[in-house]
Amino acid sequence: MLINMTDQDVQDIIDQIKTVRTVNELQELKSKYLGKQGALTVAMKKIREVSPDKRKDLGRKLNLYKQRIEEAVEDQRNALIEEERERREAAHRYDVTMPGARREVGALHIISQVQEEVQEIFLGMGFELAVGPEMETSYYNFEALNTPEWHPSRDMHDTFYLSNGKLLRTHTSTVQIRVMEKRKPPLAIFSPGRCYRKDTPDATHLPMFYQVEVLHVDKNVSVAHLKGTLEILAKRLFGQDREIRLRPSYFPFTEPSFEVFVSCGICHSTGCRSCGGTGWLEILGAGMVHPNVFRSVGYDPDEWSGFALGMGLERVIMLKYDLEDIRELMRNDRRFIKEFRGVVL
Amino acid sequence: MRIPTEWLKEFIDVSDKTTEALAEALSISGTEVDSIVFPWEYIHGALSGRVSQVEKHPNSSDLLITKVDIGNRQIQIVTSDMTVKQGEILAVIPAGGSFEELEIRERDIRGVTSEGMFLSLEELRLEDESLSVFRFDDDVEPGLDVRKLLGFDEAVIEVELTPNRGDCLSVVGIARELSAFYDVELKIPDAPEPDEGKERIEIQIDDENCYRYTALLLEDVKVGPSPLWMKKRLVEAGLRPRNNVVDITNYVMLETGHPVHAFDFDRFERRSIVIRGAEENEPLRLLDKRDVVLEKGDLLITNGKRPVALAGIMGGYDSGIFEDTKSVLLEVAVFDPVTIRKTSRRLGVQTDSSYRFERGVDTSDSVYVIKRLADLMVRYAGARAESSVCDVGQPRESKCIHMRKWFVDSVLGTVVPIKKIPRILHSLGFGLKERGDGWEVKPPTYRHDIEQEIDLVEEIGRIYGYDRITSKPPRVMPITTDLPEETVKTRRARRMMTSLGFDEVTNYSFISPDSLQGIESDEEPVQLKNPISIDMSIMRPNIFPGLIEVASYNYRRQNRDVRIFEVGRVFKKTEELHLAILATGRENPSDYSDKRDVSFYAFKGVLEALLDIFGVSATFSVNDYSWLEKSCRASIYHEGKFMGFVGIFDKERAERAYEIKSGELYIAEVALDNCPRDRRQNVRKVSFSPFPRIFRDLSFLVPSGVDYETIEKSIWECSPDVLAEVNLTDVYKGKGIPDACKSITLTLVFESFNGTLKDEDVSKVIERVVSCVEKMGAKLRDS
């Protein structure tokens, strides 16, 4: 084929391309016409031998031919790929509805999840995490917390005593004292951990429970700051639409002391069956650190003030997940644990 | 404590408030309200009825047939009370009403229709046993609602009082709270002066723990039933009516909060009272016939010779009130709270009286209280004062407290209007005088909980209302310290183990001694002195016994594929952080294409992955723990330190003690305290060579007595530093392998930091490696 290539010649080439069955053959044909030594390439090089007046038309024609062949090759390549795809599909079809060979992902116990959520909330506010022993002395559990031995407020804590002369802490407030003894204000700490009270297990009591204690001491810390902190806690733990409410109460180590309520998530504090008609659910105890507690760690109560709060995680879980019997938490039934599978950051 | 609202209204005008509003007011101002109850709700539809006709029952001599006018109609009632007479006004529940769980219906009593029932005081719960029906006064109209007639339609508020508020353990105390909240007047009626009796009672206080003792002698007392209204109030408050003398003492205690006592003075034997400390081992029989043995430190009321009462707790049996009592000595005393609490605790005797004394009783109202008692005794027990009021000891003055205005505002975080403060404190019974930047405040004598300035701030806050304080965000500084190591490791273990497909469980810190049976330990475990049960009496020195319990619990519920862990503290001389792991059943329970059970090597692989992330280069060596299967038990070491163990739990014990009858229980426990805080702390720079690595596979025939570790060690020991890794890539037993041997294939990886390694260099090393390994008893297989 030479410079005098005709339309018919091009059509023959295209027909030939259309009969090709494999990509390799197609590639061979492509090189035969369009490759470095290909017919069309050679013809185009020979244009120079043609008289200048015809060169222009001839060049345009050959370019058009080249273009048509290239298009044919591409079309055929696509057709072949499509054919191949159809062949693969026909030969091997996956049943996407069939279950995967699933990997087992472990579930964190719901108590750990809530504990970590609470940790995130307080770390986010800038409170430091502190830990302390569960086997405690009476001093850290009671006396330093303004609870003398024969005070009736000891009735609020039925205590386990140990053969090594210690007791099992009845609250994580012990950590307050341990931290304050070592450091000077200002400080903002929280302390999660196990606590113990001699309660026979029933639907709402366990002899071992988890508490998070929070303490903030600085100049001019007031009830207003406690309320602000509680609002952040309630909103992040239960939902941004929740509100809190304080009711006066009594704890020996805080004054004033409060029971803290969060608005019912179902009725938004108008009262419904799930909140017993009150619109509010009790979640924790809090208060302003009692001056006697400051005195016991050598802080001047006229210079420093602070708030403390203590929250039971079981109570939070009961409210968040409608758990009616907290003994379920200690049974460790695989189905129960899997029910709460999830990921906490 | 139960507060009948009808009684409350005697002291404060809150008639315009609903019970719910009163309850809310109490709760806002700091008295927790448990519930609102209607104690008489069990009577439904009861009406007053006039007996218009009484006839004998034709078929029974023990029954009467009555016709009763109940206002709009007449009904017929058959009764077994033969004392019912024509014209009497009785309490009737006609058919259609109900009593407790019982629906009252028309029914046939021995051939005669009865259309209702009469109520007795027993059925009204006002006495223990009634012999006849209850009768109204003759002027009561028939057809009226019985509950309304008797005042049985008002609510009772049940409050839960915190231990600091002993002053609220009374109707007057609660009325005082409401009067402060609503800013309305509290009206306490005067008690009339009793007629001066001639007798004088000698009172001698020989122990400083008795602060004040006030007595009055009454004669001509007639023991009998109390008036209906008093019984009703006692019942509503949760007490059982007994007789007028006992009821009046209870009534006055409930009203004033001051525990009082009544002695039968004729049984006193002597005419004097001595309050003294008990002798060691002194015996006393209490009113409830309990015999107690006293100790030094207990406080007694005596007649000068023998004890007649355990002060503030309970009277003695020998001087108690009986039906024939005529001479009554009234006691209104105040005792030291701690003394009362110690004795009450030790003897296990807690009474309404000791409960109040423990929480502090007013020392200033003794004379009022005894006059109130005497007045009621005169009116309802026919008594006459035989002595004057004999009063020994002093009321305790309360200390003045300087309260600064700025301090109030700074604690509450708001500016309390300056006029409000005196108003609030006055309404709570405090005295106030302006002084300097605040006030000089004198608490009322019944407020034992008010000791310092902050106590006053709380009083102002709770009445002013915490809802009025606008919240502010906390002003907390950025954290500058590290998380505690325990927290970091706990989180890491939780993330690792859940990623590895293990579920987290939580067990009590206390376990049963059975679960430690035969488990060797070099320390005595810590025990609970007062456990709830023997099953929860030992502080766990290890976590794994709890995991086996959980496996057992799930196994018995057809959950046989258990892969669990727990991370937490164990209790020895100190508290340590441990992680325990357990696996049994299938390796991949949710993968239908994988039917394999967990193997020891798979389990150990999990453990190794975990230990690696914890920066532990673990070595394992066989141990002799008797509670693990002999074929599979090992201790874990890291840099010479004991880290824990891994193995298969004794199968016989698993079946016997835990009902786990099939499959292996793989368990491991690791002391996380012995792990580095962070494995990356020793990673300084990238430690692999940029030049290509050379991989060589070697297969050895290894007799079963030779441990893998021996082989690998020998390779490392004879290799120059071009050896980078030794990886086990295959283990094979079976066809073509002699019995008691296995074939292992190792991939050795070589690299140099100086340049590309040459094949011949590597081959030389390989030759040396093979000869070293063969010295250990293995043999190179032809590849």
Ligand SMILES: [Zn+2]
């Ligand atoms: Zn609700």
